Amino acid sequence: MESPRQGGEITVLEDSAFAGSWPTGLDPASNTTGGANIAMMQAIYGGLFLVRANDDGSNARVEPHQAESYELLDGGKTVKIKIRDGIKFSDGTPLDAEAVRFNFERNLNANCTCKPTWPLAEKDPITVEEPNTVVLRFSEPYGAVINSFPVSNVNWIVSPTALKEMGEEKFRVTPVGAGPFKVVSNKLSSELVLERNPNYFKQGLPYLDKLTFKSIGGDQAAYTALLSGQAHAYEGMNTVPLLEQAEANDKLTVTLQPPTSPYVIQLNTQIEPFNDKKAREAIYYATNFQAIADGVFKGKYPVSQSFTASGGLFHKETVPGYRTYDLEKAKQLVQELGGMKIKLGTISNYVAKQVVTALQTQWREAGIEVEIVDHQLATLIKEFQTNKWQAMLQTAGAWDPASGVGVGFRFTSTSPYSGIKDPKIDELVRKASATIDQAERERLYTELGQYISDNAYAPFGLAFAPGNVVVKGVYGPGLTTKIPPLMVNTGVIWDEVWRSQ
Amino acid sequence: MGKRLLMAIPITLGVSILTFWVLNLVPGSAAQQLLGVEATEEQVRALEREMGLDRPAWIRYLDWLGGAVTGDLGKSFVSDQQVTSLLGERLVVTFELVILAMVGSLVLAIPVALLAAYRPNRLFDRLSMIVSVSGLSVANYVLALILVLIFAVQLGWFPAIGYVPFTEDPVENLRTMALPAAAIAFPLFCFYTRFLRGDLVDQLLGQDYIITAQAKGVGPWRVLIRHAFRNSSFGLITVVGLNLSTLIGATVIIEQIFAIPGLGQLMVQAINTRDMMVVQACVIVFAVVTVVANLVTDLLYAVLDPRIRYGSS
Numbered sequence: 017m018e019s020p021r022q023g024g025e026i027t028v029l030e031d032s033a034f035a036g037s038w039p040t041g042l043d044p045a046s047n048t049t050g051g052a053n054i055a056m057m058q059a060i061y062g063g064l065f066l067v068r069a070n071d072d073g074s075n076a077r078v079e080p081h082q083a084e085s086y087e088l089l090d091g092g093k094t095v096k097i098k099i100r101d102g103i104k105f106s107d108g109t110p111l112d113a114e115a116v117r118f119n120f121e122r123n124l125n126a127n128c129t130c131k132p133t134w135p136l137a138e139k140d141p142i143t144v145e146e147p148n149t150v151v152l153r154f155s156e157p158y159g160a161v162i163n164s165f166p167v168s169n170v171n172w173i174v175s176p177t178a179l180k181e182m183g184e185e186k187f188r189v190t191p192v193g194a195g196p197f198k199v200v201s202n203k204l205s206s207e208l209v210l211e212r213n214p215n216y217f218k219q220g221l222p223y224l225d226k227l228t229f230k231s232i233g234g235d236q237a238a239y240t241a242l243l244s245g246q247a248h249a250y251e252g253m254n255t256v257p258l259l260e261q262a263e264a265n266d267k268l269t270v271t272l273q274p275p276t277s278p279y280v281i282q283l284n285t286q287i288e289p290f291n292d293k294k295a296r297e298a299i300y301y302a303t304n305f306q307a308i309a310d311g312v313f314k315g316k317y318p319v320s321q322s323f324t325a326s327g328g329l330f331h332k333e334t335v336p337g338y339r340t341y342d343l344e345k346a347k348q349l350v351q352e353l354g355g356m357k358i359k360l361g362t363i364s365n366y367v368a369k370q371v372v373t374a375l376q377t378q379w380r381e382a383g384i385e386v387e388i389v390d391h392q393l394a395t396l397i398k399e400f401q402t403n404k405w406q407a408m409l410q411t412a413g414a415w416d417p418a419s420g421v422g423v424g425f426r427f428t429s430t431s432p433y434s435g436i437k438d439p440k441i442d443e444l445v446r447k448a449s450a451t452i453d454q455a456e457r458e459r460l461y462t463e464l465g466q467y468i469s470d471n472a473y474a475p476f477g478l479a480f481a482p483g484n485v486v487v488k489g490v491y492g493p494g495l496t497t498k499i500p501p502l503m504v505n506t507g508v509i510w511d512e513v514w515r516s517q
Numbered sequence: 518m519g520k521r522l523l524m525a526i527p528i529t530l531g532v533s534i535l536t537f538w539v540l541n542l543v544p545g546s547a548a549q550q551l552l553g554v555e556a557t558e559e560q561v562r563a564l565e566r567e568m569g570l571d572r573p574a575w576i577r578y579l580d581w582l583g584g585a586v587t588g589d590l591g592k593s594f595v596s597d598q599q600v601t602s603l604l605g606e607r608l609v610v611t612f613e614l615v616i617l618a619m620v621g622s623l624v625l626a627i628p629v630a631l632l633a634a635y636r637p638n639r640l641f642d643r644l645s646m647i648v649s650v651s652g653l654s655v656a657n658y659v660l661a662l663i664l665v666l667i668f669a670v671q672l673g674w675f676p677a678i679g680y681v682p683f684t685e686d687p688v689e690n691l692r693t694m695a696l697p698a699a700a701i702a703f704p705l706f707c708f709y710t711r712f713l714r715g716d717l718v719d720q721l722l723g724q725d726y727i728i729t730a731q732a733k734g735v736g737p738w739r740v741l742i743r744h745a746f747r748n749s750s751f752g753l754i755t756v757v758g759l760n761l762s763t764l765i766g767a768t769v770i771i772e773q774i775f776a777i778p779g780l781g782q783l784m785v786q787a788i789n790t791r792d793m794m795v796v797q798a799c800v801i802v803f804a805v806v807t808v809v810a811n812l813v814t815d816l817l818y819a820v821l822d823p824r825i826r827y828g829s830s
Binding site: 029032033037039040041048127129185188203204205206207230231232233234236237240241243244245246247392393395397398401432 | 544666677679792
């Protein structure tokens with residue numbers, strides 16, 4: 017294989033329904049779609065921490081990037097983050113501990129769902145110890161703090177000087193960071209043009225001179241744009257027939273990322289019929305996710321029995337005693353219950369719609385009548401808030417189950433998106449994110465997976481894996497090598513992306 | 518004419534009230550979108566108060582109307598930018614697309630219809646009918662993808678996506694607009710061809726003034742162009758005017774497919790984020806364009822046919 021070379025430019029396409037939408041701009045404190053815009057954020061800001069992995073996606077870990085190192089003290093109640101010396105924002109001002117403190121405080125007051133849920137201490141929660149060290153103090157241990165950085169806005173540090181000079185309104189359109197690229201122009205939710213940051217702290221990087229992100233209306237349009245040579249990469253393709261076409265096309269490289277977030281059928285255990293364990297068990301027995309994975313998705317997405325998939329931390333291939341597909345048992349339970357009639361909701365997207373349609377067919381065979389309700393995000397949120405929903409197909413988890421739309425989001429009683437009120441789950445989730453001992457975290461998450469399965473709280477399904485499609489001659493970590501997705505799309509390491517002549 | 522101009526005011530007002538009312542019924546608010554799924558109901562309510570969304574709809578409407586009559590369409594809830602400046606950037610792009618599609622479809626449809634009507638039911642006429650019927654049966658977005666596959670992917674003549682402003686590079690601008698304009702223009706070309714050809718043939722088959730002209734020994738081409746086409750052009754102008762709203766509707770989908778930063782793309786994004794101020798403004802622009810197009814159509818009618826005089830009995 018060729019060695020990386022300097023120069024050139026690429027255009028990256030992002031689906032307008034997800035990552036290709038940044039209507040509130042790209043300031044981490046005012047951006048409300050940060051979870052979707054990780055690609056742009058990393059290109060502009062770089063990040064204090066990054067997720068790296070071996071080329072095949074194994075051995076994924078969070079590594080310091082603009083941070084030099086970190087220490088967890090007091091059993092996880094204090095975190096010291098040391099910033100690398102000599103880092104400058106693209107406007108030439110220093111990225112030091114004071115700038116990081118300013119950003120932490122600002123980002124914690126943000127509207128974005130991507131702000132972290134730190135259990136900050138009341139007294140001196142964020143302080144600067146030396147010019148290059150920031151100290152966080154928590155009221156209780158929070159061992160998952162570093163793993164949650166790459167998916168939260170505190171990872172992206174803006175230049176306080178540029179912010180002050182420009183004012184917030186202008187800054188959100190042309191923000192200034194210390195990442196590998198700086199903003200040339202930004203048409204919100206349409207086109208973001210970036211060029212190499214001459215002050216970038218890594219010698220010889222980035223490889224590319226220019227990086228452009230464009231919003232595009234879905235997989236089909238993106239696929240043809242790649243074939244015509246107007247763009248060089250597309251993140252997050254999930255239309256299986258197109259992925260197969262792309263795989264067979266010698267102009268393109270397809271990299272299916274390691275799956276981290278499996279689909280879960282959330283059952284609202286607070287209302288009928290799923291307040292009865294028998295009804296929940298009937299759903300487990302009536303569901304054959306393996307058949308859906310093989311038949312509809314041609315084996316591209318593996319099936320998981322718990323809340324992290326094969327690419328995520330603490331993944332377990334199987335859960336002992338997990339109720340697998342058994343039509344006779346399902347029929348019997350439905351008969352005992354005197355029949356079942358339920359509404360199955362989902363978010364309106366390509367993969368989810370196919371899954372719910374297949375589930376409807378399978379469940380009907382067991383005697384369960386199913387009405388599919390297909391929601392836009394706003395109506396989905398309303399539905400959860402009313403708490404009258406019965407079953408919802410959603411994705412659960414993240415690379416680290418403690419961060420992002422993690423296990424707590426789907427299973428704890430404090431979350432409006434859960435449907436479960438069980439103090440044991442709350443306790444296990446809390447303990448697992450608090451401890452800094454990785455072996456203990458693994459034990460707690462295993463126990464949690466077992467507990468969810470034993471109580472038939474929610475069957476897990478195929479683990480969705482986004483596909484990155486690039487034209488031949490473009491290479492880069494996360495684009496043509498595998499890195500587990502942080503939430504939905506992979507965190508591409510843009511400074512190491514390059515293209516051959 | 519003055520009366521007709523005055524009529525445009527209540528029509529636009531009606532559209533604005535209807536839009537405001539319908540948007541008010543759509544579930545989910547900009548505040549919820551801004552705060553994301555993890556926000557509590559209290560947080561959403563607080564932001565709604567801050568944005569003024571907790572006030573009754575009619576008060577918000579009157580507020581909006583007060584600003585709109587002075588040219589202030591408010592600020593986007595989501596991006597905090599002035600709606601008028603957002604619209605300004607996008608309008609130029611969409612208008613260019615619409616004009617290219619309309620001119621392109623007419624420039625092709627008129628000679629094809631004339632040729633087809635010159636010798637009805639002969640080979641050229643039948644071929645043109647087959648093409649136009651097939652063209653009318655294909656949806657814009659399917660056609661767009663077919664055009665991209667042939668002219669961008671296979672032949673590499675035009676870009677598949679993107680937009681270059683005319684002021685920056687006129688040639689590249691026309692290259693980037695060629696396929697999207699063609700995707701919108703082709704069904705229109707088919708419609709105009711069928712319409713015009715049918716009208717011309719009807720006239721040629723026995724209208725008195727045609728028979729008179731033929732009896733005077735006027736050549737068949739001259740009869741077709743000077744007499745029949747002039748008369749048919751009134752009908753054509755009417756359908757062109759009426760088609761304008763359909764044409765603008767098509768840009769919404771086409772701008773998404775070709776990643777063109779026009780009004781249609783802006784409206785889809787605004788609907789997704791429940792950015793009501795922007796959606797409201799986009800709908801008003803579409804409504805005003807339709808009203809103005811109808812007025813201009815009527816005016817042209819009057820210019821072409823001196824028998825028509827508006828405002829007199």
